[in-house]
Amino acid sequence: DQQVKQNSPSLSVQEGRISILNCDYTNSMFDYFLWYKKYPAEGPTFLISISSIKDKNEDGRFTVFLNKSAKHLSLHIVPSQPGDSAVYFCAASLYGNKLVFGAGTILRVKS
Amino acid sequence: DAGITQSPRHKVTETGTPVTLRCHQTENHRYMYWYRQDPGHGLRLIHYSYGVKDTDKGEVSDGYSVSRSKTEDFLLTLESATSSQTSVYFCAISESPGSSGNTIYFGEGSWLTVV
Numbered sequence: 001d002q003q004v005k006q007n008s009p010s011l012s013v014q015e016g017r018i019s020i021l022n023c024d025y026t027n028s029m030f031d032y033f034l035w036y037k038k039y040p041a042e043g044p045t046f047l048i049s050i051s052s053i054k055d056k057n058e059d060g061r062f063t064v065f066l067n068k069s070a071k072h073l074s075l076h077i078v079p080s081q082p083g084d085s086a087v088y089f090c091a092a093s094l095y096g097n098k099l100v101f102g103a104g105t106i107l108r109v110k111s
Numbered sequence: 112d113a114g115i116t117q118s119p120r121h122k123v124t125e126t127g128t129p130v131t132l133r134c135h136q137t138e139n140h141r142y143m144y145w146y147r148q149d150p151g152h153g154l155r156l157i158h159y160s161y162g163v164k165d166t167d168k169g170e171v172s173d174g175y176s177v178s179r180s181k182t183e184d185f186l187l188t189l190e191s192a193t194s195s196q197t198s199v200y201f202c203a204i205s206e207s208p209g210s211s212g213n214t215i216y217f218g219e220g221s222w223l224t225v226v
Contacts, residue, residue: 006153034214043115043201043217044154089153098169099215101146101153 003027004092006102015111019077023090023102026071030092034099035064035075038087047088048075080109114138115218117202123224130189132221134202136182143185144169144203144215145177154201160185192225199223 005024013019023033031052036044050057050064050073057064063076077084090102114137124130134143144159146169156169158177166177174196176188189196202218 004153036217041220043203043219046214046216049214091154098144098156098159099154101155103151103153 002102003030004090004100004102006088006090006105008105009103010106010108012108012110013080015082015109016079019075019080019084019107019109021075021077021088021090021105021107023073023075024071025073025092027092027094028068028071030094030100032093033064033066033073034091034093035062036089036091036101038089038104044089077107080107082109082111085109115202115204115216117200117218117221119221120219121222123226124192126193126225127191130192130223132187132200132202132223134185134187134218136185136202136204138204138216139182140204140206140216141182142205142215143179144205145175145185145187146201146203146217147171147198148201148220149198157187157200189223192223194225197223197225 003026034049035047037047038044048059048062048064050066055066066073085108087104087106089104091099116135118133145157146154148154155171157175160166160179178186200221203215205215
């Protein structure tokens, strides 16, 4: 039973436009949500996080939105750049240091 | 970048043989993890450690064992490798609970092929 779901395996966006990556979860007890970015042949790297008590967190071009009633979060990248092309994993934390990951979304930013 | 070194980075082994992957950290973080990444499944937790000699199972622990005799080293052992264990294995570390975002830092991965 997947507790964290990324239903879009891939997304293609034009350079300069907005990229929106979505994530749904089932466990209302998750206390933190995180996004990781992964390039081929490298380990995932932390991108941005949000506490369950907030509904928005922004860091430069990256903004994460949390809708607890819908159990949904999204990552917005504005403007998208070719270097943003990677696999993006949504993750959720429960009571500490174990993360549950989604299956990932491949983002391709076309120049 | 977090000081995490995984070895070996690439390995091909035969079905039924034992395999050990090593993770070494220089950050003195308390928590260490082993994840595997497979297409369609994302990253799944195999085992984790919350201190020397303190370990616990993750969601896909069958067929794997771990050991942590020193803060800096976390070993993952496949007792008898099977083709279903062909995967990319990532070690990760994190600080104590309560750190903002519970951020976990990953190593570069170990590619294991079981033939």
